[in-house]
Amino acid sequence: MGSNVVNLTDREYMQLLQERILENYANEMNKRIATREAEEMERVKNLVLIGRIPLDEAPPEMVDHPVRLIEMHCRRLIAERRAKIKVHKGFIPKHLYVDDTPDPPSGLSIEEGHVFRSKNERLCHPPACVLNIPDKEDVKRGYMFTEENYAKLNLEGSLIQELRKSQTVEEMYQLADRIMGITTPEAEQ
Known part of the structure; x- marks a missing residue:
């Protein structure tokens, strides 16, 4: 061993x-x-x-x-x-009046008999409805021109006046080409 x-x-x-x-x-x-x-x-x-x-x-x-x-x-x-920390809980009275009368209607809610504005009623009215002053008084005061004075002072050319009176788009383009000159290549041909 x-x-x-x-x-x-x-x-x-x-x-x-x-x-x-x-x-x-x-x-x-x-x-x-x-x-x-x-x-x-x-x-x-x-x-x-x-x-x-x-x-x-x-x-x-x-x-x-x-x-x-x-x-x-x-x-x-x-x-x-x-x-x-103590959280102060304010006292909120159940009624605003001491005599427990119900609160007066506020007008904020839709009450019985309330009428809504119709769809056709206009909200915006032109100033002439409110002022009710005719144009003649403004002309006398010097605030407005008469139509003759305006036509004399109007510096627009006769072609531009025709352009304002034109009714169709084709007439407008023809007058615009005469006023500005030919600007489109299609009109040159």
Whole structure:
């Protein structure tokens, strides 16, 4: 038995070796699991600290974390201050009058006997309806020209006056060509 040579047929030695290998594998596996759990806990802590996960949902390992303690202290202070605030509720009377008379009609709602405006009724009226001043008085005051004075002072040419009086589009184009000159290539031909 003093030799270092291992006999592969030695059953006890092989079982001992197999147990040692399985123990070694289990220890390595437990180390990897513990490392992954620690990394996941660090990741969750970072998510809680940057605000992605609310502090209420933080893992129980973070109960004594300074950030959580500060947050709980701040919440307690805010709750105490909010409890001290009194919200004043204004008194709204049910009736505006002491004698409990009903409110007078406002005229804003459609009441019985209301007449709507007809479709033919005009909303905008010409100023002549309101002023009732004839043009002759304005001419006397010097606010308006007479038709003869306007014709004398009108600097429009005779062709432009004919253009204003023309009725068809063809007449307008012919007069426009005479006034401006031929501008379209079709008219040149």
